[in-house]
Structure formats: C-alpha cells, structure tokens
Amino acid sequence: xxxxxxxxxxxxxxxxxxxxxxxxxxxxxxxxxxxxxxxxxxxxxxxxxxxxxxxxxxxxxxxxxxxxxxxxxxxxxxxxxxxxxxxxxxxxxxxxxxxxxxxxxxxxxxxxxxxxxxxxxxxxxxxxxxxxxxxxxxxxxxxxxxxxxxxxxxxxxxxxxxxxxxxxxxxxxxxxxxxxxxxxxxxxxxxx
Ligand code: GRF
Numbered sequence: 763x764x765x766x767x768x769x770x771x772x773x774x775x776x777x778x779x780x781x782x783x784x785x786x787x788x789x790x791x792x793x794x795x796x797x798x799x800x801x802x803x804x805x806x807x808x809x810x811x812x813x814x815x816x817x818x819x820x821x822x823x824x825x826x827x828x829x830x831x832x833x834x835x836x837x838x839x840x841x842x843x844x845x846x847x848x849x850x851x852x853x854x855x856x857x858x859x860x861x862x863x864x865x866x867x868x869x870x871x872x873x874x875x876x877x878x879x880x881x882x883x884x885x886x887x888x889x890x891x892x893x894x895x896x897x898x899x900x901x902x903x904x905x906x907x908x909x910x911x912x913x914x915x916x917x918x919x920x921x922x923x924x925x926x927x928x929x930x931x932x933x934x935x936x937x938x939x940x941x942x943x944x945x946x947x948x949x950x951x952x953x954x
Contacts, residue, residue, distance in 0.1 A: 763793055763847070764845045764847075765793065765794070765796070765847050766797050766843050766847075767779060767798045767850075768799050768848065768853040768867075770854040771806065771852050772805075773798075773807020778940065779941050781814070783941050788945060791948070793944075793948065797819060798811040798818045799818070799819045799820075799839060800853075801832070807852075808820065830860065840865055847868065847948060848866065849944060850867055850869040852870075853869075862903065867902040869902050870897065870898070872933075873886070874895065874896040874916060875898040875908075876907075877890075884925075884928070885925070895916070896932075899911070917931060
C-alpha cells in the first residue's frame, strides 16, 4: 500500500509515520511512503524527510495564480505516485472540492473534534475550562476539520501544566495515534 504525506512545517508527524510504517509488513501488505510533498520551501520537514530517505517535492503555492491552479498541480503531483491514501500532517492549505474529488485524504487535528476547529485548536483547548483535551484523525472533506472521524483519543488536563508541556503531550499522542489510524484505513481498503 502506497501513501503520500503532505506537510507545511515541522513535519514531526510525517517523521513518526515514516518511522512506524515505512517498509514495514502488516498482515499481508507493506506500507510504502512513496513521497512527501510540501507547499512551503522553508519547511523544516524537508530536511527531515530527506534524512529519512524519502524524497520531498516542493510545490510553492505562491507560484500559482489561484487556489485552483495550485490544487491542480498538487493533485497531479500526488496522482503521479498512484497512492492508496494521501495523508495530511500539518498541511496548512485548504483544499478545493475539485482536489478532493480526485484524492482520498485524511488529516490529523489537535482537538476532540467537533470542538476547536481551525488553526488555534491547541491554544483554545488549553485555555478552555474542559478537563480533557485530545486528538482526532478524520477524512478530509470540503468543510474545514469536519470530515468523518477515523480515530479520536482524549487525555486528561494536568493542573498547573504549561502550554509548552501540554503541546508536547498532545504531539506525542499524535505521533502514536496517526500511524495507527492510517493502518486502520489501509486495512479497510484491503478487506474491501
Ligand atoms: C499537528 O499538531 C497537527 O495536529 C496539526 O498541525 C501540527 C503539525 O505538526 N494539523 P508537525 O508539523 O507534524 O510537527
């Protein structure tokens, strides 16, 4: 089973996915991360990807006149690898319906969706009076952070915990949950 990973920044989730799934054997199939792609030429993840032995393609969204033109180029680059699944890992661009009609994609979001959609999820969740926080993996749909859920896990808040500590805890949860969720989706495909 082939996957392509899209990211825009650090790429810590990309790294976790590559380390736990790439070239590993799972109940009758192997996972191959065939490429990583970024819209950000300055993303730290580019180096990470190369160090892990996966070529990273850069498609700078600023070089395109419209969202549609960027999405078309991105879709073409992804489809050239014929992946079974496209994995968004901190990919900070909204994808158009035209893109999503061609590409089956999943995303990870650092909150218990449908709570705290959007770019400030960690902070909103940290500041909220809720006693729990968490991480969600979901299919990508036209509406931001709103596709069907695949996996979700909650963690308790710790009194007196700093925002940095809270973020680090959510990140390590992501690094375990995302590979598990990807495998689940790939297995479903195999069974079908
Ligand atoms: C993660 O917190 C993810 O939930 C969100 O963006 C962040 C990406 O972090 N969508 P990284 O680039 O994987 O380190």
